[in-house]
Amino acid sequence: MSQQEVILLLGSNLGDPEKNLDLALEKLKSGNIEILKISELLISPPVEFVSSNIFCNIATIILTDLSPIQLLNFIKGIEVDMGRVDDSRAFGGYRDRIIDIDIIKYNELNFISERLEIPHKKHLFEREFSKILLKNLSRKT
Template sequence: MSQHKVVLLLGSNLGDQKKNLETALEKIREKGIEILKISEFLISEPVEFVSSNIFCNIATIIFTDLSPIQLLDFVKSIEIEMGRFNDSKISGGYTDRIIDIDIIKYNEIRFTSERLEIPHKKHLFEREFSKILLKNL
């Protein structure tokens, strides 16, 4: 099985945000996925919705043999396991969340489906906090 280099962005604005991010990373490791690099934590304001809860974010580079959709299913299962039930793709809007895990890049492929778009254009080109995190990887 070939290994794919993937960039993930993780964020949390509920509870112990740093602990939530660390827990999500541990769940990724438990799946046997190699974590190559992790950015520093970055605190940011909510984007595209109003909340009094600030975000803690990190970016990470992983190696996985999962396909893009398999990886999406896996990170969504982590979100649900950690208590997130309001997926923005389904609800049509952003809300506070215990954990959010986005696939930003997957090798150098371009992939578009109903559930997933790679590369994640908003994080790569529009959101300032994302650009800061990704620049430091």
């Protein structure tokens, strides 16, 4: 498969969130993924759940030869490796997490399966922090 341009959103609100984001980026690189751009760090309150732990968030543009499902499996593996014990779907709602990595866009692909929807409409159109990060990413050279 040829190289695909993908936008990911990463967030953390447990432990040392900035360090968690850096580690997640390093783990992405270990999967033969090239990181093209990284947004500025954005601090934001939790969305769709209550917690006293604030989030550190970044967006990144990557190049990968993984298919959408292969990429999803890879990033879920990173989350587990970093100590995330449950997914919001399995838990039935959002809660604090050491790392969260979401696929926002995969080139111009429209894809829907039981586990994955691309583009990620909540991040593109509903969540203010996501819109800020994506705008920041598009301005960054």
